Amino acid sequence: MRKSRGAVRLAAALTAGALALAACGSGDDKPAASGGPRVLKLWHYETADSAMGKAWAEAIRKFEASHPGVTVKFEEKGFEQIQKTASMVLNSDEAPDVMEYNKGNATAGLLSKQGLIADLSEEATRRGWDKLLPGGLQVTAKYDERGVMGSGKWYGVPNYGEFVMVYYNKDLFDKHGVKVPTTFDELTAALDTFVKAKVTPIASAGAEYPAQQIFYQLALTKAQRPWVDALQSYKGKVDFHGPEFSYAAQTMADWVKKGYIAKDSGGMKAEDMGVGFMKGEYPIMISGSWWYGRLASEIKNFEWGHFLFPGATLSPGSSGNVWVVPEKSENKDLAYDFIDITMSKEIQNLLGNSGGVPVAADPAAITDPRSKELIESFNKLTSADGLAFYPDWPAPGYYDVLVAGVQNLVNGSKTPDQVLDEIAGPYEDNLADIGG
Secondary structure, three states: OOOOOOOOOOOOOOOOOOOEEOOOOOHHHOOOOOOOOEEEEEEEOOOOOOHHHHHHHHHHHHHHHHOOOEEEEEEEOOHHHHHHHHHHHHOOOOOOOEEEEOOOHHHHHHHHHOOOEOOOHHHHHHOOHHHHOOHHHHOOOEEOOOOOEOOOEEOOEEOEEEEEEEEEEHHHHHHOOOOOOOOHHHHHHHHHHHHHOOOOOEEOOOOOHHHHHHHHHHHHOOOOHHHHHHHHHOOOOOOOOOHHHHHHHHHHHHHHHHOOEOHHHHHOOHHHHHHHHHOOOOOEEEEEHHHHHHHHHHOOOOOEEEEOOOOOOOEOEEEOOEEEOEOOOOOHHHHHHHHHHHOOHHHHHHHHHOOOEEOOOOHHHOOOHHHHHHHHHHHHHHHOOOEOEOOOOOOOOHHHHHHHHHHHHHHOOOOHHHHHHHHHHHHHHHHHHOOO
16 A cells, blocks of 8 residues: 555646646557557656655656657546556556556555556566565565465566655654654653643544554554564464454554544545645654655745654555556557666666655765655664555455544444454455465
């Protein structure tokens, strides 16, 4: 998920002249006769001022400069839009040539199992992507015949990393005498301090991904790597009423009752959460590194920073969302060239200096102080094997299951035990379907 991530919309005015916006399914998206002009149809859902949005706009410029006669037609999409319609669209003549898609069993894995995206294994070897993405960064790129990540053929190429962290408003922390917590007890003490001052501490959003990522992070405070492997890769039995999820559900409900999270946040979307934090309305936002570049661009009235979630050795995170090439694309060669450009040092360095987490940058080229801090946190997690993927990955349609379940926790419409039953059913059904 972001990636597991929420609905982020791209501004239509993305770098004038660099992108040609096209209506979905227009007839001129087909490749022209031999020797004529060609079109690369591209979809992604990063905001224009995000690190990825900036880097990929430059990649488009570089691609068009190196491919005379080829035009990139970019189509503005939202994360939720692609999440819900990918299988249908990719099975039609309206499929793009290359698109960003959410990684994991429930998304890219499902498309690979359905035969809707191309096998990139040969290109990964020929172009050296396998060398640029060592070890754990390949987990979300490869899927087996069941659509389970971590082994098999290459079906996606991530070109950045991401993880969930705690963003904080330094001015509000200073105003209320709160220090950056280093333990879970210190975190809850900080939250209590803000509540006593009649300040809702945590910006959240239950109608999309943010609230379920808090729920998962709470579970991870009680989890070890074998539990993550069992949940995500079916390498063991997961008890949804075991200590990990039981603690997460009860604590999430308690946090709402204590006022750490607003009850009405159950109906809010990710954008509402982010805008509220950027306006200085909340001291804390627990969310992903994909917000980092935007916060750096838009926050002008207060100082802010980040820290890893205290009391946990694991955090939601992974390599970033993946570039996939639809099987129906008639311009696969151009799609591979575009992906290759996003993996180049020039684009990777730009991504890193714009607040992203590059996978193949030159470390000496990352000069922005905030970007260095972000990359250091990511490296700290990866070196400790601390990336625990995202909660919606294990089963197709599980994102919506978790949105509904965690909304019920926030709204108080179901008990923690009822919610755990609600999210256990679809997971167990999927496990039975794949023979687990």
